[in-house]
Amino acid sequence: CSFHHRNRGGASLINDRWAVTAAHVVDHDAFEPLWYGASWTVEAKILGIQASARTNFDNDIALIRFTSRVTLGPNISPICLQENNRGLQENELGTVAGFGVTEKNVVSRKLKHAPIVVYSEQKCQATPDVKMQYTQNMFCAGADGKDSCEKDGGGPYFVPYLDAGLRPFRLMGIVSWGAPCDQREHKGYYTKVENYVQWIRDTIEATEKA
Incomplete structure (x- = not known):
């Protein structure tokens, strides 16, 4: 899936409520982007950043929890x-x-x-x-x-x-x-x-x- 906010970036759906992405693309205040998939658009909030990646990109990972569940199907499935x-x-x-x-x-x-x-x-x-x-x-x-x-x-x-x-x-x-x-x-x-x-x-x- 992809998101649109101040910057454009990607993420991977790991179940119907969660996605994993890089910390550097969500590492700022007031992160409430819209996430886009094949046939859905949902709001999401960041629930966990392993570490700030602004300096050296170590621990560049973050978890995102959607505010509503994604309907899974033939064209939308988690990795x-x-x-x-x-x-x-x-x-x-x-x-x-x-x-x-x-x-x-x-x-x-x-x-x-x-x-x-x-x-x-x-x-x-x-x-x-x-x-x-x-x-x-x-x-x-x-x-x-x-x-x-x-x-x-x-x-x-x-x-x-x-x-x-x-x-x-x-x-x-x-x-x-x-x-x-x-x-x-x-x-x-x-x-x-x-x-x-x-x-x-x-x-x-x-x-x-x-």
């Missing part, structure tokens, strides 16, 4: 969270998706997706900005001529690859940061979801019991 021990493998092929800026330097009106692979730790540590710190809560991925871009923030990196014909899809990463699109070496940085699965479950459980 699965990964198992805690699933992990990511170097050169693993997955899909990044979003409504962000395209190669034509325009914001897409349709959901776009691209196949990208997980890069090595050594390649990820060579960040495009010397001021940025690569941490254990991140991974990086890309492919020749393919990458996430501006306004894709908060969107998913998932496996298996979309066109592989396999299920279920599992959320492995959240679009977080990278170099400006016109300076790209096709290497984007993603929040490593496996580090936050328990936090997500605990936050949802505590909120629903309250």
Whole structure:
């Protein structure tokens, strides 16, 4: 799903009431955006930010709780969270998706997706900005001529690859940061979801019991 507020960004529906996104796209006061899916528009409130991501993008994850439930169906379904021990493998092929800026330097009106692979730790540590710190809560991925871009923030990196014909899809990463699109070496940085699965479950459980 995507949201419209001060900035445009993405999120992943994980059940009929909750979505996960990046902290940097909701990290400001009075965050009450409208969220858009295939055939629904709902209001939502931020219920948990793991940490502020304004300085170095570490812990770049946030949970959003919708004020009303989303009607699930053939065209709207949540993505699965990964198992805690699933992990990511170097050169693993997955899909990044979003409504962000395209190669034509325009914001897409349709959901776009691209196949990208997980890069090595050594390649990820060579960040495009010397001021940025690569941490254990991140991974990086890309492919020749393919990458996430501006306004894709908060969107998913998932496996298996979309066109592989396999299920279920599992959320492995959240679009977080990278170099400006016109300076790209096709290497984007993603929040490593496996580090936050328990936090997500605990936050949802505590909120629903309250």
